[in-house]
Amino acid sequence: MEKRRQHMRKALKRCLTVLTVTAWPVCIAVSLYFAYATASDETLVYNQILSVQLSPDGRYKAYVFIRNINATTDETYQLMILRSYEGFKDNGGNTYISEWPFEVSWKSDEELVVTTGRVDERYSPKQRTEVKGVEITYLAD
Numbered sequence: 001m002e003k004r005r006q007h008m009r010k011a012l013k014r015c016l017t018v019l020t021v022t023a024w025p026v027c028i029a030v031s032l033y034f035a036y037a038t039a040s041d042e043t044l045v046y047n048q049i050l051s052v053q054l055s056p057d058g059r060y061k062a063y064v065f066i067r068n069i070n071a072t073t074d075e076t077y078q079l080m081i082l083r084s085y086e087g088f089k090d091n092g093g094n095t096y097i098s099e100w101p102f103e104v105s106w107k108s109d110e111e112l113v114v115t116t117g118r119v120d121e122r123y124s125p126k127q128r129t130e131v132k133g134v135e136i137t138y139l140a141d
Helices: 002-044
Strands: 046-054 060-068 076-083 096-098 102-108 111-116 134-140
Touching (some): 060 102
Parallel strands (some): 111 134
Antiparallel strands (some): 060 076, 076 096, 102 111
């Protein structure tokens, strides 16, 4: 019986040694993988500002930009309307998203016109007609 206990203790020590020796590299590898994946996620999305137009009274800014999230979708052209004191937010447009380029112009202090070359069925839910007190009108070329 004593030999069996000694044998079990030795086997348990070997098992713990093997687990300890192999667990550290695995833990380090998993930690490095998640650290890289987290850092990479921040660089996968980028916005390239094409134009910024201030409203005639200076209270609003209209940002037209290209957004690329490096996923399975193509880059998109987007519109974000903000109050002039707000900085550009590094996320998606709050007003309009299109697969094709478009232009914007201020009609008045609180009216913005978006001129697009084609009707964009795919992103039509992203065609807001009012944002932050600014009315938006869409015209096709």
